[in-house]
Amino acid sequence: MAHAPQTTFAPIGDILAHQILPRLRLAAKLPLRITCIGTARYAGTDEADSFDRSVFLGDRPSLENATSFAAVSVRRGGIGVGQDKTLRFHPRFAVIQDNDQNLVLAGEIRAGIILWQQPVASDGEARRIVIEASRLRGLAFAASGRGEQGAARNHRHQVGLLEARLVDPFWREAAADLLRLPQAA
Template identity: 60%
Template sequence: MTYSRAATFRPIGQILTTEVLPQLYRAQNSSLRAFCIGTVSYDGGDDPASFDRIVLLGECPSPEEAMSFAALRLSRGDIHASSDDRLCFHPRVMVIQDREQALVLAGEVRARIILWQQPVASDCEARRIVNEASRLRGMAFSASGNGDHGSARNLRYRASLLEARLVDPFWRETAAELLSLPQAA
């Protein structure tokens, strides 16, 4: 009876390079970027001439500070798509990413409040969400091809909200802990 060495032991060098060092590198460079995904239009409505826009809000050193910063900017109503005052920006999704563009946390914007989404608990759950979001994006593509731009935008928005739960595995535990903490009123 022979045992496969690879099945029982991994060299310490392999463990260091594949697991330990990437996490240390991420922790060292943990500056986080907060940005808002929304819709821009000239009249403030949901007309066919409106378009999607991503607005960078700023950088923060920690997830807690990024959440507070995003909530403050949203509550003040000072998120603008450009310097043109005629353009109205309607925020829809708030996103926090690390320097490597890994998703740390995301949430839906409703009535100037961010409803942060609970991260997926497993890779299996993540696969289900990816499948459902892909289905919604396919439906959006079809609706757009039929000229129904409003429905296409809403389907893409629903897909984005599902994808908001696809937090990077490195950040899942941190995000879950942050969302389990009581929020100050």
């Protein structure tokens, strides 16, 4: 009587490496923090009097939950910047960061909808984006020095769009997979 080899048991090293350690790493990076970045100004003032501002929206336990929460918060509108009722906030970007403040996902806000940016696919692509963002920051600085605040703000906005793709390597695959789902579009 010959025994057939057992194929239903995985070696403990494989279980640790492929199941337990990834879950522990993920748990250490949670909860995810959702923030809106935009411009604020007091009622009755010009666009030239506006200033950049970040507004914390909340923490969520998963990437799917964070994107849903961000979408609902932006769609409802009326994101406030505090107790001052005369201060108006115009959100430009939604940002999701992990517990270590690494970028998980970011997107531009247009007409109450978040257009999530596709994460970079490689470190080489990330380097190219950093170089282009640095060039645009220089243009923004020069425009600001000439008193062209609108042009400077547009350059900074373009920097934000580029940097929204600089997702931390730990999150790149999960973020890209989420954006491939039909409901994320």
